[in-house]
Amino acid sequence: MANFFPRWANWIPLKLLLIVMVLGAVVTGGIWYYFTPKYTNVGYMPAQPAPFSHAIHAEQLGMDCRYCHSHVEVAGHSNVPSTQTCMSCHSQIKAQSPKLAAVRASWETGTPVQWVRIHKAPDYVYFNHAVHVNRGISCHSCHGQINEMPVVYQAQPLSMAWCLECHREPEKFLRPPSEIYNLNWRPASAQEQLAMGAQYKKEWNVNPPVTCGGCHR
Amino acid sequence: MADAIMQSREAAEQRITRAPLVTNNRSMAWITDHVASVTEKKAPAWWWVLFTISSALAVCSVLCIGYLISTGVGVWGLNHPVGWAWDITNFVFWIGIGHAGTLISAILFLTRQKWRTSINRAAEAMTLFAVVCAGIFPLIHVGRIWMVWFLAPVPNSNAIWQNFRSPLLWDVFAVSTYFTVSILFWYTGLVPDLATLRDRAKTKLRKFIYGIAALGWRGGNRQWKHYEMAYLILAGLSTPLVLSVHSVVSFDFATSVIPGWHTTIFPPYFVAGAIFGGFAMVLTIMLPARAIFGLHDLITDDHVDKMCKIIVLTGSIVGYAYAMEFFIAWYSGNPYERYVFVHNRLAAPFFSWFSWVPGIGPQMAELGANPAPYWWAYWSMIFCNVVAPQLFWSRYFRRHAIWVFIICNFVNAGMWFERFVIIVTSLHRDFLPSSWNMFHPTWVDIWTFTGTFGIFLALFLLFIRWLPMICIFEVKAVLPEADPHHGHDDHHEEPAALKGAAH
Secondary structure, X not given: OOOOOOHHHHHHHHHHHHHHHHHHHHHHHHHHHHOOHHHHOOOOOOOOOOOOOHHHHHHHOOXXXXXXXXXXXXXXXXXXXXXXXXXXXXXXXXXXXXXXXXXXXXXXXXXXXXXXXXXXOOOOOOOOHHHHHOOOOOHHHHHOOHHHOOOOOOOOOOOHHHHHHHHHOHHXXXXXXXXXXXXXXXXXXXXXXXXXXXXXXXXXXXXXXXXXXXXXX | OHHHHHHHHHHHHHHHOOOOOOOOOOOHHHHHHHHHHHHHOOXXXXXXHHHHHHHHXXXXXXXXXXXXXXXXXXXXXXXXXXXXXXXXXXXXXXXXXXXXXXXXXXXXXXXXXXXXXXXXXXXXXXXXXXXXXXXXXXXXXXXXXXXXXXXXXXXXXXOOOOOOOOHHHHHHHHHHHHHHHHHHHHHHHHHHHHHHHHHHOOOHHHHHHHHHHOOOOOOOHHHHHHHHHHHHHHHHHHHHHHHHHHHXXXXXXXXXOOOOOOOOOHHHHHHHHHHHHHHHHHHXXXXXXXXXXXXXXXXXXXXHHHHHHHHHHHHHHHHHHHHHHHHHHHHHOOHHHHHHHHHHHHOOHHHHHHOOOOOOHHHHHHHHHOXXXXXXXXXXXXXXXXXXXXXXXXXXXXXXXXXXXXXXXXXXXXXXXXXXXXXXXXXXOOOOHHHOOOOOOOHXXXXXXXXXXXXXXXXXXXXHHHOOOOOHHHXXXXXXXXXXXXXXXXXXXXXXXXXXXXX
16 A cells, blocks of 8 residues: 555654643643632622722721621621611711612612622532631631722632631631721731630630531531 | 373373364455455445444433433432432443453453454453443432532642542542553554554545554554554553452442441452353344354354353352352341341242241241342342353353353343342341332433443444454464464474364
């Protein structure tokens, strides 16, 4: 049989191998970077029905987180305030502001304001706010510097790996119970944090679950 | 003295003279032509008929799988406590079938069993197709198949890492290694024959396709040297897999604490069963293929005979294992283990026939009155796997293809029943009698499984249509003409007894 393939065909397997390797590296790298909550979720900042600013309320006015999120210490779910909570001030203050139109409409009709949820745990994850805030985990650990956000966005990936970072080493994040709602509090140094965290961990018997059943009940 | 030695040697040589592996003195050209032409002629009508039927069945399976994935595993009859049923039964059934191919191609190669040459190619192809069918079930039984990549140890944003202590994970590696090594072994062995097909090709397209597939094989001395080394290494890699894959599959059960599963005999028992069932499937497929293509000179009655002997050997090992399970259940003194074997499997209505037997009569009557819910599955298994293959002790049954075919089909059914018995009868009666429940397959169960036979046969039909189903160059090597001494007998004073005997 005469040569059916030209001489350059000898290089095709090698070239193919090279292409597959390069493509493989690009695809792997791409997925590693782009297909994670770190890329897809962090920075999520949807428009809300009323432009509520945490920067004004929590930082400038110094309101406590628990004034609005009143169940956070006692319930698994941290509530978004009802319209009544808003109106307890805004029936007097800035009562005619166009920015509060959605809140007034809700007050008149009895339909809750349709706030857009930002921090979503999947339905197969059991997360309890009360347990965390009562045992030395600040709002800041998961929600970031929310007291400085004019519009709330997602600051942390909330991926399982991210949860486990703290569940495996809680001493890096535990803080004094008095500073849970003080989002501007910082430990003096990393060493101090570790020493303090280790002490709290021991005193409070903090054993965060790292088994599947801990969160996926 | 020297004469006496020569004489006894002659007598010994006479005794060990074997029937030729290729009958009717077929020439090398005849073999090439006969095997290669199957792929070159137009597909016969029967091929289209079989292919249409089997691919229609395959489509049934695919549709059922689509329905399962889109709806959820609830479309199967799985329940509590029968969390594994036909899915894992089918998986173990199919993965077991593959083992004959690997045994024929690897172990018989290393042990220099030349009769393997005419059956190894098709048996290896069968291995691959069986593993394809097997692989479907564990993949789809996980429920959310898009999460199946969790089985791979890939760093991810869920920080999920595999539990390497779980035999289910070992299974993933065992089966994927098995498939990878089998496909490499099979393809390596195909290369010289693909070159033959390329060289015989008439059309440009065939030349192109087989030219690529043959990887530039020219049949030079150096290429043969590399080929033989590569093939030997792959045979060495495949050999432990014959034992390891089904051992690991058996660990899925043996390392659990379910009575009826928690048994140390499982690995060897599963391996013997796999080889047993695999050889039965090889014969089930090869006998019709041999008849259709007139390959009786290559796949001779001796080949069939040898495979039947392996079936009776492994079938007897399996029968011994069944008996030993009962012994261990009794000897262990574990009441749950005893209960599973007697009340979930053995006890059958016909036990009441033995109520007259002195001593055990009352117990027999009671067992007969309260038979195991799955007694029919257990006794089908015993009949198909232990009783039926015993016919192969008789030369008559080994030498008549129709009997071989019938008995092998009993074995095929029996091996499916064996896995069903192990899985379902152990699970359906939990430790808690309040959760006892029967398993009832749904139509999705039934058609998914039936469809896998379509997938298996359709792939096999495509294989015999496009690839040489017999290893041409290896069969040629076992011809008398391939012996370097062939035709040079004049120079030696060969004893008359050896004249005409195959070498």
